[in-house]
Amino acid sequence: MTRYHDRTAAGRALAGELTAYRLQRDVLILALPRGGVPVAAEVARALRAPLDVFLVRKLGVPDHPELALGAIATGGVRVLNDDIVRDLRLRPEQIERVTREESRELHRREQRYRGDRPAPEVAGHTLILVDDGLATGATMRAAIAALRRQSPQRIVVAVPVGAAEICLALREEADDLVCPFTPDPFLAVGAWYDNFGPPGDAEVAATLAAHADADLRPPDSGRAADGPAAVIRSAAYPYNGDTRDLERICAWVGDARLVLIGEATHGTREFYEQRAAITRHLISEHGFSAVAVEADWPDAYRVNRFVQGRDGDANATAALGDFQRFPLWMWRNTTVRVFVHWLHEYNAALPMSARAGFYGLDLYSLHASMRAVVAYLEKLDPRAAATARANYACFDHLGADPDSYAWATTGPHGRSCEDEVVAQLVQLRQQQAEYLSRDGLLAQDEYFHAEQNARLARNAERYYRTLFSGRVASWNVRDTHMAETLEELARHLEGQGRAPKIVVWAHNSHLGDARATDLGDQGELNLGQLVRQVHGDDARLLGLTTYAGTVTAASDWGGAHLRKQVRPALEGSYEALFHETGVPRFFLPLLDIRGETLAALAPRRLERAIGVIYRPETERLSHYFEACLPNQFDAVLHLDRTHAIVPLDVNEGSAVEAETFPTGV
Numbered sequence: 001m002t003r004y005h006d007r008t009a010a011g012r013a014l015a016g017e018l019t020a021y022r023l024q025r026d027v028l029i030l031a032l033p034r035g036g037v038p039v040a041a042e043v044a045r046a047l048r049a050p051l052d053v054f055l056v057r058k059l060g061v062p063d064h065p066e067l068a069l070g071a072i073a074t075g076g077v078r079v080l081n082d083d084i085v086r087d088l089r090l091r092p093e094q095i096e097r098v099t100r101e102e103s104r105e106l107h108r109r110e111q112r113y114r115g116d117r118p119a120p121e122v123a124g125h126t127l128i129l130v131d132d133g134l135a136t137g138a139t140m141r142a143a144i145a146a147l148r149r150q151s152p153q154r155i156v157v158a159v160p161v162g163a164a165e166i167c168l169a170l171r172e173e174a175d176d177l178v179c180p181f182t183p184d185p186f187l188a189v190g191a192w193y194d195n196f197g198p199p200g201d202a203e204v205a206a207t208l209a210a211h212a213d214a215d216l217r218p219p220d221s222g223r224a225a226d227g228p229a230a231v232i233r234s235a236a237y238p239y240n241g242d243t244r245d246l247e248r249i250c251a252w253v254g255d256a257r258l259v260l261i262g263e264a265t266h267g268t269r270e271f272y273e274q275r276a277a278i279t280r281h282l283i284s285e286h287g288f289s290a291v292a293v294e295a296d297w298p299d300a301y302r303v304n305r306f307v308q309g310r311d312g313d314a315n316a317t318a319a320l321g322d323f324q325r326f327p328l329w330m331w332r333n334t335t336v337r338v339f340v341h342w343l344h345e346y347n348a349a350l351p352m353s354a355r356a357g358f359y360g361l362d363l364y365s366l367h368a369s370m371r372a373v374v375a376y377l378e379k380l381d382p383r384a385a386a387t388a389r390a391n392y393a394c395f396d397h398l399g400a401d402p403d404s405y406a407w408a409t410t411g412p413h414g415r416s417c418e419d420e421v422v423a424q425l426v427q428l429r430q431q432q433a434e435y436l437s438r439d440g441l442l443a444q445d446e447y448f449h450a451e452q453n454a455r456l457a458r459n460a461e462r463y464y465r466t467l468f469s470g471r472v473a474s475w476n477v478r479d480t481h482m483a484e485t486l487e488e489l490a491r492h493l494e495g496q497g498r499a500p501k502i503v504v505w506a507h508n509s510h511l512g513d514a515r516a517t518d519l520g521d522q523g524e525l526n527l528g529q530l531v532r533q534v535h536g537d538d539a540r541l542l543g544l545t546t547y548a549g550t551v552t553a554a555s556d557w558g559g560a561h562l563r564k565q566v567r568p569a570l571e572g573s574y575e576a577l578f579h580e581t582g583v584p585r586f587f588l589p590l591l592d593i594r595g596e597t598l599a600a601l602a603p604r605r606l607e608r609a610i611g612v613i614y615r616p617e618t619e620r621l622s623h624y625f626e627a628c629l630p631n632q633f634d635a636v637l638h639l640d641r642t643h644a645i646v647p648l649d650v651n652e653g654s655a656v657e658a659e660t661f662p663t664g665v
Contacts, residue, residue, distance in 0.1 A: 011042025016536020133189030134162030300360030
C-alpha cells in the first residue's frame with residue numbers, strides 16, 4: 001500500500017508522472033496553498049517550469065458560511081453558484097459584502113506569499129494545478145472554473161493521492177488529471193502521509209521566492225554566449241571508465257532500482273564494454289541482482305542457467321549457443337562472452353539465493369518458446385504436455401514460420417491462433433500450485449521460465465498478427481511485452497527474497513522515452529516510457545551516443561555481418577553538437593541541468609539510431625529522428641569515436657525468425 005513520507009516525497013513521485021510536460025515553454029505550475037506548495041515545488045523543479053500559487057477563497061452564504069455560494073480566486077476572478085444564489089434569493093449587496101471580506105483575505109495571502117511579484121499570466125499557457133490530495137475536490141473544482149475564465153490553453157490537475165470518485169468526476173472538468181494513487185477506502189488525504197503537518201505562511205513564501213530566483217528554464221534567446229558546445233563542455237564530466245567514473249554514475253543512479261542503459265547501434269564495441277563495466281559495478285558494489293537484455297527469453301535463459309551454475313555448459317561461448325537467429329553478433333560477440341564469463345565467476349563465490357541472473361526481454365522466439373513450454377510439461381505432466389502440443393499445432397496449419405503466419409492472419413478470411421496461445425497460458429497458470437509443490441528455488445525458477453515462454457508465445461502471436469497493420473502497432477506490442485517481462489521479472493525476484501534491482505540493456509530507441517521524440521508524436525510508445533510511467537524516479541535512463549567510427553551491421557535483413565564505416569554525424573544532430581565540445585568521452589547528467597546547459601539541449605535536434613542494418617547511402621532517411629534529449633534520457637554517455645564489435649561467428653547471416661525490415665532495433 002502506497003504511503004508518502006511527506007509532501008516533498010509525494011511531489012517527487014508525482015513529477016515522475018508528468019515528464020511529458022518537461023521543458024515545455026508554455027507550462028506553468030500553480031500550487032493550491034498551503035499544502036500544495038511543497039508538492040508543486042518538486043514538480044516545478046523536475047519539469048523545469050515556473051512555480052506560482054493560485055489562491056481560491058470560498059464565498060460563504062451569509063449566516064451559513066459552510067455553504068458556498070461561489071468562490072473568488074487569484075486575478076480578481078469570481079465564480080458564483082447560480083443555483084444557490086437563486087434558491088436562497090441572495091441580494092447583490094449581500095454577495096458584494098462577502099466578496100469584499102474574502103477579497104481582503106485573499107489579497108493579504110497573496111501579498112504574504114508573492115510579495116511584489118505580479119500574478120502570473122495564464123492566458124494561452126498549459127497550467128498544471130497541484131495540491132497534496134483530493135478529498136471533496138471543492139477547492140480544485142473552484143480553481144478550474146476560475147482559471148477557465150482566463151483562457152488557458154490547457155488545464156492539468158495533478159495530485160499524489162485522491163478519492164477515486166472525485167478524480168473520476170474532475171476528469172470531466174480538467175483537460176487531464178494525473179493521480180497515481182486512489183486508495184479505497186480513501187479516508188482522508190492525511191491518512192496517506194507519514195508527516196502531514198501543514199506548512200506555514202513563511203515556508204510557502206520562502207519556497208516561492210527560492211523558485212522565482214532559480215534559473216530553471218531555457219531562455220528564449222537560445223544560444224549561450226560561447227555557443228552550445230562550450231556550455232556542454234563545462235557541464236560534462238570527462239569519462240575514462242575508471243572506478244571514479246563508475247562511482248559517479250552510481251551516485252547518479254542513487255536509490256533507483258531500475259537502470260536502463262542504451263546504445264545508438266547494435267554493433268559498437270565500446271557501447272557493450274561500457275554497459276558491461278557499469279553493470280559489473282552495480283552488481284558487485286551496489287546490490288543489483290539481474291541483467292535484462294534485448295534478447296529472446298529462451299536464448300538468454302540458457303545463459304542465465306550458466307551464470308548461476310545450474311547448467312552443464314562448459315564455458316561462456318557454449319552458454320551463448322542458443323542465439324541462432326539473425327543477427328548473431330548482437331549477443332554472440334567477444335565482449336558479451338567476457339561479461340558472461342565474469343558473471344559466472346562472480347556468482348560462483350555466492351550462495352544460490354544471492355546470485356545475479358541474465359534474462360531476455362524480447363519476443364521473437366515464438367517457436368522456441370512453445371517448445372520450451374512443452375519440454376517443461378513433459379517432465380511434470382505428460383497429459384498437459386499433450387494439450388500444449390495440440391494448442392500450439394495451430395501454427396503448423398497456418399504457417400510454420402512467423403512471416404507465413406502473419407500473412408495467413410490478414411484479410412477478411414484470415415484466421416489466427418490467438419485463442420490457443422491464450423488457453424495454453426491460462427492452463428499453465430491454473431496448475432501453478434501443483435507444479436510448485438516441490439520445494440526450492442529451482443522449482444520456482446523453472447516454472448517461471450515456462451510461464452514466461454507461454455506468455456511470450458501469446459504476445460508473439462499478437463505481434464505477428466499486427467505486423468501488417470503498420471509499424472506503430474507491432475512496435476507497441478513488442479515494447480509493451482518488454483515492459484511486462486521486466487515487471488514479471490522484478491516480481492519473481494522479490495518473491496524469492498532477492499532485491500529487484502535490474503540493469504536493462506537495449507537500443508536507445510527502446511530505452512529513451514518515446515514521448516520526447518517525433519516517433520512518439522506518431523503514436524509509438526517504448527520500454528523507457530512505460531518504465532518511467534510506472535516507476536518514476538525509481539528508474540534511470542542512460543543513453544549512449546557516438547559521432548563516427550566503425551560498426552558491425554548488415555546491409556539487408558538476414559544478410560552477412562560487415563564491418564562498416566560510420567559516417568560523421570549530421571549537422572544539427574546531438575552527436576555533432578557533442579563532437580564540437582572537443583571532449584572525446586564524457587558523462588552528462590540531465591536530471592539537474594538548468595540555465596545555459598538546458599538552453600543548449602532543450603530544442604529538438606536530430607538523433608541517430610543504427611540498428612542491425614546500416615545504410616549510410618540513405619543516412620538521413622534511414623537513421624535519424626528528432627528528439628528532445630533532456631526529456632528522453634536522464635543522462636548521456638558520449639563516446640566520440642567508436643569501433644565495431646567483434647562477432648564470435650565468422651560466417652553467419654541466415655534468418656530463422658526474423659523481424660520485418662526495416663525496424664531492426
